[in-house]
Amino acid sequence: MSVTIKDIARKAGVSHTTVSRALNGNPSIPDKTSVLIRDIAEEMGYLPSAAARGLKTRHTRALGVLVNRIDNPYFGEILQGIEDAVKDAGYSIFIASSFMNPKHEKSIIQAFSEHRVDGVIIGSVPVNQESYNLLDQYGIPAVVINNQSHRNHKYTISHDDFYGAQQVTRHLLDLGHERIAYIGNKRASKINNNRLRGLKHEFLAADLAFNPNFVLHQPGGEIEDGFTGMEELLKKQADISAVFCFNDLTAIGALHFLIRNGIRVPEDISIVGFDNIRYSAYTNPPLTTFDQPKRSIGTEAAKMLMDLVKQTVSGEPNDHPMSKLMRGQLLVRESTKQPERRNL
Amino acid sequence: MSVTIKDIARKAGVSHTTVSRALNGNPSIPDKTSVLIRDIAEEMGYLPSAAARGLKTRHTRALGVLVNRIDNPYFGEILQGIEDAVKDAGYSIFIASSFMNPKHEKSIIQAFSEHRVDGVIIGSVPVNQESYNLLDQYGIPAVVINNQSHRNHKYTISHDDFYGAQQVTRHLLDLGHERIAYIGNKRASKINNNRLRGLKHEFLAADLAFNPNFVLHQPGGEIEDGFTGMEELLKKQADISAVFCFNDLTAIGALHFLIRNGIRVPEDISIVGFDNIRYSAYTNPPLTTFDQPKRSIGTEAAKMLMDLVKQTVSGEPNDHPMSKLMRGQLLVRESTKQPERRNL
DNA sequence: TATTTTTACGCACACGTGTGCGTAAAAAGG
DNA sequence: CCTTTTTACGCACACGTGTGCGTAAAAATA
Numbered sequence: 037m038s039v040t041i042k043d044i045a046r047k048a049g050v051s052h053t054t055v056s057r058a059l060n061g062n063p064s065i066p067d068k069t070s071v072l073i074r075d076i077a078e079e080m081g082y083l084p085s086a087a088a089r090g091l092k093t094r095h096t097r098a099l100g101v102l103v104n105r106i107d108n109p110y111f112g113e114i115l116q117g118i119e120d121a122v123k124d125a126g127y128s129i130f131i132a133s134s135f136m137n138p139k140h141e142k143s144i145i146q147a148f149s150e151h152r153v154d155g156v157i158i159g160s161v162p163v164n165q166e167s168y169n170l171l172d173q174y175g176i177p178a179v180v181i182n183n184q185s186h187r188n189h190k191y192t193i194s195h196d197d198f199y200g201a202q203q204v205t206r207h208l209l210d211l212g213h214e215r216i217a218y219i220g221n222k223r224a225s226k227i228n229n230n231r232l233r234g235l236k237h238e239f240l241a242a243d244l245a246f247n248p249n250f251v252l253h254q255p256g257g258e259i260e261d262g263f264t265g266m267e268e269l270l271k272k273q274a275d276i277s278a279v280f281c282f283n284d285l286t287a288i289g290a291l292h293f294l295i296r297n298g299i300r301v302p303e304d305i306s307i308v309g310f311d312n313i314r315y316s317a318y319t320n321p322p323l324t325t326f327d328q329p330k331r332s333i334g335t336e337a338a339k340m341l342m343d344l345v346k347q348t349v350s351g352e353p354n355d356h357p358m359s360k361l362m363r364g365q366l367l368v369r370e371s372t373k374q375p376e377r378r379n380l
Numbered sequence: 381m382s383v384t385i386k387d388i389a390r391k392a393g394v395s396h397t398t399v400s401r402a403l404n405g406n407p408s409i410p411d412k413t414s415v416l417i418r419d420i421a422e423e424m425g426y427l428p429s430a431a432a433r434g435l436k437t438r439h440t441r442a443l444g445v446l447v448n449r450i451d452n453p454y455f456g457e458i459l460q461g462i463e464d465a466v467k468d469a470g471y472s473i474f475i476a477s478s479f480m481n482p483k484h485e486k487s488i489i490q491a492f493s494e495h496r497v498d499g500v501i502i503g504s505v506p507v508n509q510e511s512y513n514l515l516d517q518y519g520i521p522a523v524v525i526n527n528q529s530h531r532n533h534k535y536t537i538s539h540d541d542f543y544g545a546q547q548v549t550r551h552l553l554d555l556g557h558e559r560i561a562y563i564g565n566k567r568a569s570k571i572n573n574n575r576l577r578g579l580k581h582e583f584l585a586a587d588l589a590f591n592p593n594f595v596l597h598q599p600g601g602e603i604e605d606g607f608t609g610m611e612e613l614l615k616k617q618a619d620i621s622a623v624f625c626f627n628d629l630t631a632i633g634a635l636h637f638l639i640r641n642g643i644r645v646p647e648d649i650s651i652v653g654f655d656n657i658r659y660s661a662y663t664n665p666p667l668t669t670f671d672q673p674k675r676s677i678g679t680e681a682a683k684m685l686m687d688l689v690k691q692t693v694s695g696e697p698n699d700h701p702m703s704k705l706m707r708g709q710l711l712v713r714e715s716t717k718q719p720e721r722r723n724l
Numbered sequence: 725t726a727t728t729t730t731t732a733c734g735c736a737c738a739c740g741t742g743t744g745c746g747t748a749a750a751a752a753g754g
Numbered sequence: 755c756c757t758t759t760t761t762a763c764g765c766a767c768a769c770g771t772g773t774g775c776g777t778a779a780a781a782a783t784a
Contacts, residue, residue, distance in 0.1 A: 085435070112456050130442075170427075
């Protein structure tokens, strides 16, 4: 079965203590025996048991990542960013998706805790107080990406949605749009609010009145929500000239609805997305959007978490909260242009 | 810090042995003490240490999943399928991406082995013999999804690409296309071959000659490969009427190139993708494609692996290989229609 | 050579959980 | 009431690794 340090010890004619020390580079072991032991270990295909080691050292070199769903292109890139950062540092990651279901979420956090992960990253999901208490009790630090709960968390990485929404809105205003609609996502309450706030702020800054009837909050942020949202919006308000969508997925859905119904984009209506998921460059027309540094958000979250772990291990208390706000940039493609004059 | 069974034992006035048995439902413990102990455990927020337990039981209730990249929409859905199946069974999953890099791959397999995962799923990545030997040595079963290496694996889940390509080709032939090109993906050699074989087979079955100049193998299967592939193909062969693309991503790229260059789809050229990634329903025009049951592929792989683990645990030898071939179905949307007569 | 210092390594316990075996107490049987 | 069976539980060891402390041998010093 699996090779243990005792097997190596037997073969090398020393005690397992010496093997353990040799493999960990303890200076009390002279080079020649150290080399001998390493060679034998290599030859026997020895790999230390993370379980046994973790039992003693109290850390596992494993992190837990909780997301809403894995097969979401936005999270996908964040996950990849996390993995990039983590891989170099020799950590492994557990990934689980909660589907916004509190039951799942609780059992995921439990599983993470049972595996005694060194830390947890929570990606754009509101998490129960109960789950946090669990992590607290087990002394597991958590970094929250795009905090969605009302609670303020100690360690967060967030995207500056307010700024992003401002840029998007300014772009539309600069083009001459005034009848701008917003298709939001109820579920992502905090993010949704920030984006809407950014939009309103720009209207205010431009001395324009924003028509609240132009806002529609959908139950989710998927393609379908954009599709049905666009449909509903046009039923209520036929005279909009541009739509700011919660994210690229909803924008793709909205775009699709318009094209299906013979409404030209951007000639009749301009569409803007948010996030810059990979695919948004290849819609027809290519989507104007706000480019979130998703991969960087992932790596920054992972780095922050690994720093926290290091501090925890070295026993430093570190009670001051940390949070990092990441900014992206507007990406003008072809789904936006100045509004054409229409008979009013 | 974390609560142990000894803590519970102290509080309940029994030995840790009794606690262990009570929590594991050992019948030698009478109900009333058992309930008492469970209550105390609950109250103290006890969660068993997976490490300590795994050390004794020799299994960790953790699986490893190796993919090419996490942020790929095709894998994303497979991953979600795996996670679905695994969650109900109380397993957790490590996910790591190799980027087709043998170095990464080796260190990932090592990490999985160190964590003594109960099994590994390898998703559409060719894996070194060395890595397999490692898994073998540690007695870790592996299920391979869409085997990409030349070696035949013991346990596999595959999609029936030959059948799929046949359906796709027949669809095009039925529409009246004969000048059908294929944009392939060199990297996915085995899958690529099967799809091309399916295509050729249908030509043969229809008594038509297939023009090998209409085949182009790209270095990858991303959107960009489709874009540049289409460009190159048109330079070489201007008179094609339909393109069968390796997957939806390349199809999206190809489609994008055509539209950018004023070539109408499907009036001038029909395009077919493969996989049916979520987004393919929302291209303009919506993509005709072959719908792979990705989520099912993931769940089936997970189930097979968990069965293998169960057998390994119960000591059954189980040396007969297993493999499951999954079939999808053609999904005709709007990127294909009969060819228009052109001046030849 | 005798003494002190250094070197090289092992003993024994710990981490948290599971389990074979043993045993006092309780229950059952006579 | 005594014997046998059953019940309820604990002791002690094991899993694989890490570590404080101790010690024999080797090296350095006197």
